[in-house]
Structure formats: structure tokens, C-alpha cells
Amino acid sequence: MTVKEGKKKIVRDIKVDVDKCTGCRSCEMACSAFHAVPKYSSINPARARIRVFIDEVKDVYVPLRAGEFTRAECNGRATYVIDGKEYSECGFCPASCPSREYFKEPDSGLPLKCDMCEDEPPLEVPMCVQVCEFDALVYEEREEEVPEQEVDLGEMDMAFESLIKRYGKKRVMDAFARLSKA
Ligand code: SF4
Ligand code: SF4
Numbered sequence: 001m002t003v004k005e006g007k008k009k010i011v012r013d014i015k016v017d018v019d020k021c022t023g024c025r026s027c028e029m030a031c032s033a034f035h036a037v038p039k040y041s042s043i044n045p046a047r048a049r050i051r052v053f054i055d056e057v058k059d060v061y062v063p064l065r066a067g068e069f070t071r072a073e074c075n076g077r078a079t080y081v082i083d084g085k086e087y088s089e090c091g092f093c094p095a096s097c098p099s100r101e102y103f104k105e106p107d108s109g110l111p112l113k114c115d116m117c118e119d120e121p122p123l124e125v126p127m128c129v130q131v132c133e134f135d136a137l138v139y140e141e142r143e144e145e146v147p148e149q150e151v152d153l154g155e156m157d158m159a160f161e162s163l164i165k166r167y168g169k170k171r172v173m174d175a176f177a178r179l180s181k182a
Helices: 026-035 128-131 155-167 168-182
Strands: 008-016 050-055 062-064 081-082 086-087 137-145
Touching: 008 050, 008 062, 026 050, 026 128, 128 137, 155 168
Parallel strands: none
Antiparallel strands: 008 137, 050 062, 081 086
């Protein structure tokens, strides 16, 4: 696959407004139902790829979508105070991590990751956003320039690039000229 330089890509994102979240957990239910097999056959928030960190005493509600799996847990954690409310660093961390039960498939223990409700045909708006009545989750699409390093140069170009990095352009060109004559 070759991507031309200057190509744009669509970035899909879900903006979270923690001040609007009520902790109703509809997003967890919708996500787990959408990913059930067969689809919508069951609801189990433990299988959701979005979990809501709730601390009713501190009035803290943080919906968090599952990100990458990590083998190791952090050995030090920060606490954030935002508008007088105290949030733990874990409350903002999307990792599927050994230190908590979130984002692990309950039967197999395998990590879960938000896939933006990948489907065929694609959903216009992900399920968790569709069911959030309080606009705590807002779906956004934006266009971004593909950075140069993301451009797929193709196998041969990449091989040349790595040779040039290693041996320098002149030596590679000399070797190429020598081999062409052979
Ligand atoms: S559905 Fe919306 S308001 Fe309810 S817990 Fe999820 S993000 Fe919060
Ligand atoms: S976008 Fe889809 S997969 Fe991701 S958390 Fe929301 S409902 Fe779950």
C-alpha cells in the first residue's frame, strides 16, 4: 500500500466532559451489548470498553475508554485537584493494567480495547455517545495531515532508506553501481 505525501486522514475522537457525567453507566451497558456475541444478546458492564470511575463522596465521575494493554503497573501515581475535586491518576488512565479489574474480558482475562464500535456498515456515532443523555460524551471527526514518517514508502524504498542510514548514501550508490555492472 502506498500513501501519497500530503494525504489527510480522518481522526475519530470522543470528547469527555466530566462535569456533565452523572455516573448513570448507560455507556457501559450500551458498549457491552454492542460487543456481545451475538450482538445485543447480553449486557455486562464488566465486558464494556468504557468504564465510569465513580466516587460519589467527592462527586467525581470519569468515563474512560479502554486503551492499550500494559504488563506492568505504575510504581508511583499522582493525584490531580481540578476545580476543587480530587482525581486519582488511575481515573484518567485508559490502560488495561494488572492493578485493576477494568478492561479485562471477565471469562478469558484478555485485555479489552475500545474499537470505536467498528462495524459494517460503520455506525455514524459510537454506541456510548448515542446513549449518553447528558452530553458528557461528544463524538468528533477531524481531518489531520499524515505526518511524513507515517507515509508508507513501500518495501524497496524502506530497504534503501535503512541501508543509506546505516552506510551513507555514497557507499550505497557505489555498491549499487558495482552490482549493476556485474
Ligand atoms: S452515559 Fe454519559 S452520563 Fe452516563 S455514565 Fe456514561 S458518560 Fe456519564
Ligand atoms: S466507542 Fe464503542 S467500543 Fe469504544 S467505548 Fe464507546 S461504545 Fe465502547
